[in-house]
Amino acid sequence: MVEMEPKLSSGEPIDVESPLTRSELTHIRCGYLSLRCWWSQLASKPPSFKHSPRCMYPEKCSYAWRLKFEGLAETEKIPFPKVDGIRRLQEVQKCLTVDPFLTKFMPETCRHNALQELQKCRENLLRQLHHHFDL
Numbered sequence: 026m027v028e029m030e031p032k033l034s035s036g037e038p039i040d041v042e043s044p045l046t047r048s049e050l051t052h053i054r055c056g057y058l059s060l061r062c063w064w065s066q067l068a069s070k071p072p073s074f075k076h077s078p079r080c081m082y083p084e085k086c087s088y089a090w091r092l093k094f095e096g097l098a099e100t101e102k103i104p105f106p107k108v109d110g111i112r113r114l115q116e117v118q119k120c121l122t123v124d125p126f127l128t129k130f131m132p133e134t135c136r137h138n139a140l141q142e143l144q145k146c147r148e149n150l151l152r153q154l155h156h157h158f159d160l
């Protein structure tokens with residue numbers, strides 16, 4: 026399904042010979058739109074996380090996290106389309122886990138908690154993916 030994204034986002038027909046009905050194609054288009062919106066919403070504001078009791082500067086810590094997350098979430102360097110929030114989030118998590126800037130500016134527990142929130146987002150999306158295709 027994700028492989029259809031380039032055609033859908035450019036407005037091309039999915040498949041002229043498609044056995045899908047007009048109504049089924051509408052469901053798919055709406056689902057893709059919903060998933061793109063889901064990603065944009067997440068990318069503009071990462072989920073909040075709990076700071077470690079030892080976190081001396083929670084505002085700076087949150088700022089560092091938001092800065093790196095937002096910079097990465099909107100980038101085209103992530104090799105998956107925005108409708109593929111699951112693989113995109115997985116990639117963001119992978120990059121942020123080893124990010125030297127975050128290692129320097131966030132206490133380990135804060136980083137762990139923040140990464141856990143991304144994991145929860147991914148799991149929620151996985152569980153509710155089919156609802157994006159409800160009309």
Ligand SMILES: [Zn+2]
Nearest residue numbers: 076080086135
């Ligand atoms: Zn913190």
